[in-house]
Amino acid sequence: MEAIQLEIGLELVPFVKTEDVKEENLISSIRQMRRDMERADHYLIPPIRICDNTSLPPRGYRIFIYERAVAGGELGYAHGVAELSSHLEDNIRQYAIGVN
Numbered sequence: 001m002e003a004i005q006l007e008i009g010l011e012l013v014p015f016v017k018t019e020d021v022k023e024e025n026l027i028s029s030i031r032q033m034r035r036d037m038e039r040a041d042h043y044l045i046p047p048i049r050i051c052d053n054t055s056l057p058p059r060g061y062r063i064f065i066y067e068r069a070v071a072g073g074e075l076g077y078a079h080g081v082a083e084l085s086s087h088l089e090d091n092i093r094q095y096a097i098g099v100n
Contacts, residue, residue: 002049011058029085
């Protein structure tokens with residue numbers, strides 16, 4: 001398992017990478033989040049592994065940091081990439097603050 005892993009339900013899989021350039025995708029959002037956090041907080045964020053998990057609810061997600069589940073939930077139908085990315089960023093920040 002990677003240092004940070006995001007498991008997603010099957011309905012969230014299309015968020016990972018879309019062909020529509022106008023639509024935000026999870027990969028781009030995470031890439032930008034890592035850059036912003038590195039710039040603002042001065043620490044490197046390790047690569048984040050994204051994988052689907054059929055045991056999660058269709059719009060469910062679970063965040064692991066160093067093999068420990070630190071958060072999880074379900075996105076409402078009105079929520080998308082921005083909310084999922086925000087949950088991920090909040091949990092990474094909380095973990096980093098607790099470690100330092």
